[in-house]
Every structure is written in structure tokens, then in C-alpha cells.
Amino acid sequence: MKRACILLFLSVLLAIRSFSQGIDNDNFVVTHGPWLQNLGTSGVTIIWTTNKPAVPGVMLTMPDGKTRFIRNSHDGIVDGGGTLHKVRIEGLVPSTSYKYSLTSVQILKYQAYKIYYGDTLRGKQISFTTMPLQSEKVTFTVFNDVHELSGKMASYLKHNDISAQDFYIFNGDMMDWLQEPEEMYLAFIDTASYYFAGTKPFFYVRGNHETRGYAARELKKWFDYRDDRFYYSFTYGPCHFIILDCGEDKPDKDKAYYSLADYDAYRLKELEWLKEEVESIPFNRAKFRIVIVHQPILKAENQNHAMTFLSEHYGPVLKEAKVDLMISAHIHRNAYYEKDKTGYDYPLLVNSNNSFVEVVADLSHIKAVVKDVDGKIIAEYEIKK
Numbered sequence: 001m002k003r004a005c006i007l008l009f010l011s012v013l014l015a016i017r018s019f020s021q022g023i024d025n026d027n028f029v030v031t032h033g034p035w036l037q038n039l040g041t042s043g044v045t046i047i048w049t050t051n052k053p054a055v056p057g058v059m060l061t062m063p064d065g066k067t068r069f070i071r072n073s074h075d076g077i078v079d080g081g082g083t084l085h086k087v088r089i090e091g092l093v094p095s096t097s098y099k100y101s102l103t104s105v106q107i108l109k110y111q112a113y114k115i116y117y118g119d120t121l122r123g124k125q126i127s128f129t130t131m132p133l134q135s136e137k138v139t140f141t142v143f144n145d146v147h148e149l150s151g152k153m154a155s156y157l158k159h160n161d162i163s164a165q166d167f168y169i170f171n172g173d174m175m176d177w178l179q180e181p182e183e184m185y186l187a188f189i190d191t192a193s194y195y196f197a198g199t200k201p202f203f204y205v206r207g208n209h210e211t212r213g214y215a216a217r218e219l220k221k222w223f224d225y226r227d228d229r230f231y232y233s234f235t236y237g238p239c240h241f242i243i244l245d246c247g248e249d250k251p252d253k254d255k256a257y258y259s260l261a262d263y264d265a266y267r268l269k270e271l272e273w274l275k276e277e278v279e280s281i282p283f284n285r286a287k288f289r290i291v292i293v294h295q296p297i298l299k300a301e302n303q304n305h306a307m308t309f310l311s312e313h314y315g316p317v318l319k320e321a322k323v324d325l326m327i328s329a330h331i332h333r334n335a336y337y338e339k340d341k342t343g344y345d346y347p348l349l350v351n352s353n354n355s356f357v358e359v360v361a362d363l364s365h366i367k368a369v370v371k372d373v374d375g376k377i378i379a380e381y382e383i384k385k
């Protein structure tokens, strides 16, 4: 009788433990993403978040059906223990489609000699394609100045030919400021992930608003930048892209920054990089050179401090380098400056806060189509070599 009572007691305890673990595991979920970053010819970074600490991994399926499980480590320690997960995959083949699924192993307890794992989440299989070494065409879409109104983005994306895009560009001011990480998910990451970001990469260009708020200091945490800089370049098909970081709009000493702005020095450092970049072989070999920058760079009167600074310092370098097109944002209206109207011999397309730019470039021309939130064409531009 006594033995039966003990067994019953143990059974109840086990049932309660299983039940409570079940509840805990049921609550372990992927909260945001995935979104692809830093896609190249041989690698990609996949980012997502979970609501509880986890060890992230990615199950990769090659075109021949073979699989590879990838976890990253730093300084001998396998990445994990947080809720923002970033897995870099290297050793891929150019122009190749891979399937992948996320794996998140919950960590219930993390101590020196005691680590308890909880449930394992396995995501559905989706795919991405690595960049080509050579291609005669590139197709991409540009967003900017959405300022957290992600509904506009969602409305437009219903009309965007996602499967035709090689990548997307967010050209700044996707949010008003960044105080809490949650703001960024609501502003655009959740919408991007819902529509395309798990299968098509995006490049995030910093505008002037992304510099504001405490979490702006940690902006790079949510992305993966080549060389860990906000300014960089890459080649895709016939185009070489230069991504510039324009910095804040007002002078560093403006009271709005409370003595915490140092953008002129930063922009001068970036300028040194730009001078080297325009001398590089990829830049000079490209059929077309496209500059993406949030604040437009043109010669004009009565511009804000940043635009005046960029015009005076960057304009002549870009003129000398013979840029084929600049795509900008910031002024919240659509504008197009022919190459003889910018002061620096390149045409400038400025996209508004209520429109989106679809670009296709091949060996003979660049075609840029500006569309509204319903996918209706507002304007079309063609740039020939």
C-alpha cells in the first residue's frame, strides 16, 4: 500500500513537471524574421529572434539534397544564449539556390556546469539564391522615408514582383528614431520578413533619423554589414553600388544633439574611403555605377548642413568618378534632376515618402520606375550608357 502511494505521488509529480514543461515549451516561439543580410556570391547571414534565450542553427539543404547544419562560434564558444540570432553561412556556390530552415534550441538554464535545454523549434523550409559572379541584369526595389508607417510598405508590396527581385534597399528613415528594439520590428522588419526578407536580402542604408534615440547606437546589431560599416560597396550584374551614410542633417553643434554628434569628422573619414573606392577595379570595370544615399548630393542653394557638406566634399569626387545614377530620399517628394542639373554630372532620382522605386539594369540601360502605394506608375526614367 505504502509503495503504491509513493508510485502514485511520483506519477503526479512527473505529470505536473511534464505539464509545466509543456506550457513553457509551447510559449517558446520565433518572434521576428528571418531576414537575410550580407548576401554575396559565397555567403549569407540569416537573422531572427526568439522570445526566450536559445542556441541558433540553420539546416541548409544543397541543390543535390545533401544537408549541412550550421552554427557559428566566436572565440571558441558556440553562439547562443540571447534572443537575437545571427548565423553566417560561408562556402556557398555563386548563382545557386539553397533551401534552409531555422533551428532554435531553447536554453532553460545557463550556468557554469549546468545547462538545461528546453524545446527545439524547427522552422519551415524556405530558400535563397546566392549572388552571381557575372550577370547581365540586376533587379531591385528601393524603399525610403516610411517613418514607421509599415502599412504603406505592405500595400505596395502586394503589387511588387517579389520573385523577380534580386534584392531590396531600405534607403533610410524607415523609423523616426530608435529608442527600443521593438520599434524597428514594427517599423519595417516584420513587414519585410512577411513579404520577402527570408528569401530576398535587403541592404539597410542609414538615414538621419536612424541616428536618433539610445538604441540607434546598436543599430548594427540587427543587420550584417560588409566590413562592419554603414558605408560600403558591392557589385551585382552590370552595376557597382556605392552605399553612403549621410549622417545627421543639422550641424554637430545643434542643440538637438546635446553635444553627442560628431558627423563632420565621420563624413570626412567616409570621404577617404570613397576616394579609394572610386579608384577600385570593381567600380571602374562596372558597366553602371549607382550611388545610394539617403540625403541627396547636389549643388544647390539653401540646403541643410549635411547636404551642403556632402555636396562640397563628396560631389566633386563623384563627378570625377563618373557616376551613372544617384538614388536618394529625405525630402519627402518626388524629384528627378537630369545630369546637367545636379552640378556633378550624374542624374539624381529622389524618391518620396509615399512611393517606391523599381530598378532594372542590363548591359544597355538602367530603367527606374517610381510607383505609388497601389503599384501605379508615377514616373519612369531611363539612363543609357
Ligand SMILES: [Fe+2]
Binding pocket: 172, 173, 207, 208, 209, 294, 329, 330, 331
Ligand atoms: Fe531623412
